[in-house]
Amino acid sequence: MTPQQNDLLCRVEGDSPMGKIMRRHWMPVCMSEEVAEPDCTPLRARLLGENMVVFRDTGGRIGVLDELCPHRRASLAFGRNEECGLRCLYHGWKFDVNGQAVDMSSEPVDAKLRDSMRTRSYPACEAGGFVWAWMGDPEHPLPFDPPVWTKAPDDKIAIVKVHAECNWAQVLEGSIDSAHSSSLHSSNMPTAVDVANSTATDSQWLRPSADKSPRLEIERTPYGFRYAAIRKPIHDAEKQDYVRTTSFIAPFTVMIPPTDQYNLIQMLVPIDDVNCMFYWIAWHETKGISTDAWRKFCDAIPGVDVDPVTFRKVRNINNNYQQDRAAMKAGDFTGIKGIPTQDMAMWESMGPIADRSDDKLGSSDRAIFEFRKIMLSQVKDATNEAPPKGYYNRDLFSFEGMVSKDADWREVPSPYAAAS
Structure with missing residues (x-):
């Protein structure tokens, strides 16, 4: 193999061609046992060079979000997992498993930003002892194929x-x-x-x-x-x-x-x-x-x-x-x-x-x-x-x-x- 072919085979971060191939598959983010209980400690995860946080909310639903809060980029891994959402410690912004902001403590109650604020979320499911995430086009995930x-x-x-x-x-x-x-x-x-x-x-x-x-x-x-x-x-x-x-x-x-x-x-x-x-x-x-x-x-x-x-x-x-x-x-x-x-x-x-x-x-x-x-x-x-x-x-x-x-x-x- 040439060095150029080696890079094509190995590198997965950013816009790399192999990274694009990986993003056309559901990816195992972690084991289900690592986020076993509702309102458990949020879990850091990293795939294809992207940092994520995984949590199970009060109702037992799995969320996989961008690790950094979209407000000031503090890590949500330190956040409070409570009442069906993950709350950033820095200013109290809280996100549900779909990435929708459900509370923004530091903003006025009538702020328009409250309705539109989202963070990146990854479609997620559980099967076979794993949490799986779709890292490709979020609007068009391929059907999950059980292992x-x-x-x-x-x-x-x-x-x-x-x-x-x-x-x-x-x-x-x-x-x-x-x-x-x-x-x-x-x-x-x-x-x-x-x-x-x-x-x-x-x-x-x-x-x-x-x-x-x-x-x-x-x-x-x-x-x-x-x-x-x-x-x-x-x-x-x-x-x-x-x-x-x-x-x-x-x-x-x-x-x-x-x-x-x-x-x-x-x-x-x-x-x-x-x-x-x-x-x-x-x-x-x-x-x-x-x-x-x-x-x-x-x-x-x-x-x-x-x-x-x-x-x-x-x-x-x-x-x-x-x-x-x-x-x-x-x-x-x-x-x-x-x-x-x-x-x-x-x-x-x-x-x-x-x-x-x-x-x-x-x-x-x-x-x-x-x-x-x-x-x-x-x-x-x-x-x-x-x-x-x-x-x-x-x-x-x-x-x-x-x-x-x-x-x-x-x-x-x-x-x-x-x-x-």
Whole structure:
């Protein structure tokens, strides 16, 4: 990639072409649990370089507003969330969830400004444990498409949230890279001779293959692409392959292969050009994993491993991710606790925005090629009014397991086929 192409791929702030692509999708602003109670503490949020404040009003409605009061630009995050509105502390101006001023304490009761004053509000909704906002044309938001994990009941959806101090694209390229898991995460995803598929325990995902160089096959789709990472299994390698499929849902979502207990999806949401929020959702319609257990598995417990408000990591680049060299000598591959933090160490070590002009890519990077081609193609059509690639098709699924050498992984039946 040229430096110019790299900028097109990575930069999302202001009028950047990739930012325009992002604004044609509903964006996850925060987890619903962060603004769980009516009249709760307002929450700062930042997406695509824009600062917002999120609150739940007295009636339980969600509001997503520009963080700064339109009067004198003080932060509404310090405001009073009361009586169905958010009141600025500076002069008492108060706004409802739609951005309409409902009180202006410092202005005369007959001031015409009272009727016309508004602040910017973003159309918002809730689904699947998240607050979503529309950052595009406020007059013409596209219909909200419920994400695939809303098939599961709320108590079968678990979310991990971690701040990444680097650009969104290098985080996403890590999510669609199947080959790295066999090395970077090998202590968390070890080979086991007595399992037939990815088997989740309290602390590991056991795999029926020791193959570290998967063969990749890619299929373009309306939402992006999906691909199969085909590995040699431990048993009956002459008759079957161990296949793990991953789906890229443009522009920032990756559905990775499941375990025997839960499905897995990641959203790599741009905060700005050089920061990203990493969300990892585990869900299942009947089995699943609890939120507490999921965060413990990922070593991403708020208040222990990440800040409970900003979700910045305790183990970070400033303390070398608390890498334990003694543990490495004793057999741990990375010496870094937690799958997400292992990934963060790699992603953030590339710098705020990775320089792709000097990449030396190999055959295991076919999904990376495909992602870059698709997104750069999308950028060329940034002003096109046609629906963009992406959207959360509720029949999406990923697969992992044994496939006969005579079969085609593309024809593995969807678990939702009978219901559709």
